[in-house]
Amino acid sequence: MITNVSLTTIYCLDQTAARDFYVDVLGFEPRVDAEMWPGARWVTVGHRDHPELEITLMLPGPPLSDEAAAFVRDQLGKGAMGGLGLQVDDCRATYAELSAKGVEFLQEPAERPYGVEAVIRDNSGNWLVLVEKQPG
Template sequence: MITSIAHATIYVLNQEEALDFYQNKLGFEVGDDMKVEGGFRWLTVHPKSKPQLQLVLAEPKEGPMFSKDAAEKIRNLITEGAFGAGVFETENCHRTYEELVAKGVEFIQPPTKQLYGVEAMAIDNSGNWFSLVER
């Protein structure tokens, strides 16, 4: 029986730049950072309070998972902002919004009252959007 999800993938344009964003702007911690032969890098981050939820910061590259054409298509979709990185929860959306704006995080929607709580929308430095939600 499956009991939880351990990893979710966020495709990024540059792992080093994405690591800087998720670690230094969002305050996530590094879970794993391993380089394997052939240039593959297994890089995960997680919220400090949830080390069991690892976000894989993966660059789409030609290799075992993607053809050269498929990797290029995914990179183009990332650039166009076609992917969402998920929903990040916070206890106080307005306060977290102000903290992240001060760190240079770009928001496409300020905190707004919704049926389910308060939500702000931001984008990471690859172009992936994510929700910041206070329930």
Template sequence: MITRMSHVCLYVLDQDAAKAFYTEKLGFEVRFDIDMGEGFEGGGKGFRWLTVGPPDQPDVQITLADCRMGHDEQTAEEVRALVAKGALGAAVFNTDDCHKTFRELSERGVAFLSEPAERPYGIEAVFRDDSGNWFSLTQPRG
């Protein structure tokens, strides 16, 4: 029986830049940043296992994956193009105060696609990370 989800994978264009974005701009913590060695995928350079997560959710890890992870060169390039285009990587991050978090993240340089607005499910603003993945920042209706 499955008991919970522990990891989710986001493809990113540059793991170092993504690590900085998620830790410095969103305030997440690094869970793992490990060179897995050349025996793993990664174009012959060794494979980097990089995960981050919200400080108050230690059991959740977001894998910031190189687009080559699990893919041949042609597929990796196709994935890179889709990520950069904003066609992949949608998720929802909850907040207790969407307006306040919107202001804080905007001040840190997060690019928002929409400002906080009333929705049937709560207050939502939408932003992109530095790779093109987009996210709903949602204050759920309570």
């Protein structure tokens, strides 16, 4: 029986730079950085309050076909890849904090039916949604 989501993948163009962004800018913790085989790394980060979930920072490549990997790289370059939804306590305060760190915002905090939402771009071109849930 499935008990939870334990791993999700974010494609990136540089695993070290992506890891540094997620750790140093967004506050995630590094989990794994290991060589799978020559030229291939397994890099994961996670949130300290959620040890069961890891985010794999993966270069577009196998098991993707060459064509699919090229498409993903192209989409990252265009900033057209969606990434994660990240829950925050205070979207406006997080906006101010991340803006001060130089994070690119695609959308400033805005009221939505489910709470307050802002959209950022990571350093690989993925967009990440910050959500402050509405009470209740």
